[in-house]
Amino acid sequence: MQTEIQPDSLAKPADGAAAPEDYVFALDIGTRSVIGIVGTLEKEKLRISAVEQVEHPKRAMIDGQIEDIEQVSRVAKQVKEKLEKRVGYPLRHVCVAAAGRALKTQKASYELALKQSQVIDEELVCRLEAGAIEAAERQFNPETPDENQPVFYLVGYSVIQYTLDRYPISNLLEHRGQNIGVEVIATFLPREVVDSLYTTMHKTGLEVSSLTLEPIAAMNAAIPQKLRLLNLALVDIGAGTSDIAISKDGGVVGYTMATVAGDEVTEAIMKIYLVDFNTAEEIKLKMSGERDIVFTDILGFEHTVTPEEIRSQTEPVMRALCEEISQRIVQTNGGPPSAVFLVGGGSKLPGMCECVAEYLNLPVTRVAIGGSNFMVHISSSEENVTGPEYATPLGIAVSAALNLINDSFTITLNGSRAKLFRSGKLSVLDVLLMNGFSYNQLISRSGQSMIVELNGEKKIIYGGHPAAARILLNGAESNIAATIKAGDSIDFTPAVAGEDAHPLLGDLVSLEQTCTVFLNGSEFSVGTRAIVNGQPAGPEHPLCARDRVQTFPIKTLRELLIFAGEDETRPYLLNGQLADPESPLAAGDQIEYAPIIIQAEAPPEPVFDEPVQEAEPQTAEVLREDEPPEAAALRVTLNGAPLALKAKPDKTPYRLIDMLNLVDFDLSKPQGNIVLHINGQDSAYLQVLADGDKVEIFWDHTQRPS
Numbered sequence: 001m002q003t004e005i006q007p008d009s010l011a012k013p014a015d016g017a018a019a020p021e022d023y024v025f026a027l028d029i030g031t032r033s034v035i036g037i038v039g040t041l042e043k044e045k046l047r048i049s050a051v052e053q054v055e056h057p058k059r060a061m062i063d064g065q066i067e068d069i070e071q072v073s074r075v076a077k078q079v080k081e082k083l084e085k086r087v088g089y090p091l092r093h094v095c096v097a098a099a100g101r102a103l104k105t106q107k108a109s110y111e112l113a114l115k116q117s118q119v120i121d122e123e124l125v126c127r128l129e130a131g132a133i134e135a136a137e138r139q140f141n142p143e144t145p146d147e148n149q150p151v152f153y154l155v156g157y158s159v160i161q162y163t164l165d166r167y168p169i170s171n172l173l174e175h176r177g178q179n180i181g182v183e184v185i186a187t188f189l190p191r192e193v194v195d196s197l198y199t200t201m202h203k204t205g206l207e208v209s210s211l212t213l214e215p216i217a218a219m220n221a222a223i224p225q226k227l228r229l230l231n232l233a234l235v236d237i238g239a240g241t242s243d244i245a246i247s248k249d250g251g252v253v254g255y256t257m258a259t260v261a262g263d264e265v266t267e268a269i270m271k272i273y274l275v276d277f278n279t280a281e282e283i284k285l286k287m288s289g290e291r292d293i294v295f296t297d298i299l300g301f302e303h304t305v306t307p308e309e310i311r312s313q314t315e316p317v318m319r320a321l322c323e324e325i326s327q328r329i330v331q332t333n334g335g336p337p338s339a340v341f342l343v344g345g346g347s348k349l350p351g352m353c354e355c356v357a358e359y360l361n362l363p364v365t366r367v368a369i370g371g372s373n374f375m376v377h378i379s380s381s382e383e384n385v386t387g388p389e390y391a392t393p394l395g396i397a398v399s400a401a402l403n404l405i406n407d408s409f410t411i412t413l414n415g416s417r418a419k420l421f422r423s424g425k426l427s428v429l430d431v432l433l434m435n436g437f438s439y440n441q442l443i444s445r446s447g448q449s450m451i452v453e454l455n456g457e458k459k460i461i462y463g464g465h466p467a468a469a470r471i472l473l474n475g476a477e478s479n480i481a482a483t484i485k486a487g488d489s490i491d492f493t494p495a496v497a498g499e500d501a502h503p504l505l506g507d508l509v510s511l512e513q514t515c516t517v518f519l520n521g522s523e524f525s526v527g528t529r530a531i532v533n534g535q536p537a538g539p540e541h542p543l544c545a546r547d548r549v550q551t552f553p554i555k556t557l558r559e560l561l562i563f564a565g566e567d568e569t570r571p572y573l574l575n576g577q578l579a580d581p582e583s584p585l586a587a588g589d590q591i592e593y594a595p596i597i598i599q600a601e602a603p604p605e606p607v608f609d610e611p612v613q614e615a616e617p618q619t620a621e622v623l624r625e626d627e628p629p630e631a632a633a634l635r636v637t638l639n640g641a642p643l644a645l646k647a648k649p650d651k652t653p654y655r656l657i658d659m660l661n662l663v664d665f666d667l668s669k670p671q672g673n674i675v676l677h678i679n680g681q682d683s684a685y686l687q688v689l690a691d692g693d694k695v696e697i698f699w700d701h702t703q704r705p706s
Helices: 069-087 122-140 192-203 212-224 261-272 278-285 308-334 352-360 374-376 386-400 429-434 557-564 657-661
Strands: 023-029 033-042 045-055 093-098 104-119 152-164 165-168 176-192 207-213 233-238 242-248 251-258 293-296 302-305 339-343 368-369 379-380 448-453 457-461 470-473 489-493 513-519 522-533 535-537 546-554 572-575 590-593 632-640 641-645 672-678 696-699
Touching: 023 069, 023 192, 033 069, 033 386, 045 386, 069 192, 069 590, 093 192, 093 212, 093 386, 104 122, 104 233, 104 251, 104 535, 122 176, 122 429, 152 261, 165 374, 176 251, 192 308, 207 386, 212 251, 212 302, 212 339, 233 308, 242 308, 251 308, 261 278, 261 308, 278 293, 278 308, 293 308, 302 590, 308 352, 339 352, 339 386, 352 368, 352 572, 429 489, 513 557, 513 641, 522 557, 546 557, 557 572, 632 657, 657 696
Parallel strands: 023 093, 045 379, 093 207, 233 339, 339 368, 448 546, 513 590, 632 696
Antiparallel strands: 023 033, 033 045, 104 176, 152 165, 152 176, 233 242, 242 251, 293 302, 448 457, 470 489, 513 522, 522 535, 522 546, 572 590, 632 641, 672 696
């Protein structure tokens, strides 16, 4: 079982020398080999102390990404130990770069509407750019409920264009406006790529002090900042991938990659000449020379071929590689660039420069192999690092050295060491996005509102108020635009979105309840009641979006009947007495159906248990004998007895139901089914009476009420 080496337990070299404070140790973990460079900062340039390279014994990298962590860590450890012997001091911190096999780029735009014309500061610009980054994330990785979807880290972004009140502008700072916008190109890597690098370095006994992208590193080595005003393309052709970076207008505006590189030619040689991978690699390295190449195939036969023959046989593959690279450049840049630099071991393939120039319609003099311009960053070196294969390792070292990244350059985020991609000045926003925080955690949002329909009108129920994000930089309140320096500590509390609206019915309307009554045995509350989507509901009923709510005041018998969906035109008994629909309700009231009227074709002869006596007038007021006949408002015959009735105080017409008060019936003790006739015809309670009508009201003893 292997014992993992921890940084603090590293054995010091024999002489016990301490490491200089400003040393830089860069590792380029490539598909074919691992290259290490150690140097120190000297007058704003890198002084290279040692360079070592160890090839992988077997394929442990696929297209520039770590597949076998154990094997890659063993090879990296060999490079580290060789360098330690040469420089004479232990190496504990390392600068590395992530390859772009799974690199994703996405353009996106975002606008901010300002409440008033105001001066635009760095905080506003950072908020604007963060919004564009979030838009880019949504476009290439839409939100899904799948918890296993890949997590991406932001590794860099470049501004393509700002707008002020929708007009293009190069710099927003200090201007005034009401609308600001930005278009960015954002670059992301899966978390697995980043985590595999950190795990490999940990197993090697190293702590990562900086992390960048391989195309960024190669760009820093091959194309100085002062040249980036030009539209240039850098292509780092390795063994498994070809990483591409584009500069324009003073910055790096795009990254991409092609999963074709030097291995395409190696594999073509294997198939053409029936040799193993290592033999094909040796043949590829010799094909740019002048001497004949001698090799043995897998069957044991020896062959001698000229470099011209190898180049002729592999030219279709080489041209396909150049075509793919050229297409990627045009897609990312929007057209051919002004010039192209080729770096990486694959750039030394014969005819690469001429072929790329052909596919991009550029003069041959506009495509060159990088290397000689590397020395602009080097003060002195005991090694020859001008070859194009040193672009990435040298770029990693230069990126670290020129940004003053040494063993003291650490940033703490919420108590842990932050993962950093270094390509220039860092802000709090950069650090947070690089470490997996999202835009939603930076900007507070109110909870989602809800719309319901209340009594036929739309009503908005607003979500809860959010809790704003809090940023402490070295213990003091700060913001996302603040610049980060070595040794800084960030404490970040993410914003908490307001709670989405999920109201109860009682939150929307006041359901007043004054007392309880009973309708046909069912309990009902008197006061204000509500129906949700056609069903009665109480105060604790949860509401959903687009629910239809209707409220009903219940104070009278009629309002109760309408709410309960009962027929308000039929008669009801209130506490045993026939009730007026407008009767007010009181606590404990008992409401029941009045006895059912039998509709008969011919009325039977009335049968009375006892004579019907004229009752004292109540609703219907009978004309007294001492009053003049002309005072009668209505003359009818009730059960054979003539009646003269006074006009009602409210001037309403007389109805059949008014006559019930003039017969001696106890409706609470039915003696059969009640029969109502007007002029010999079955009639309803609410039928209006006319002068001269003959009214009959009696119990039908042949039918018992159900």
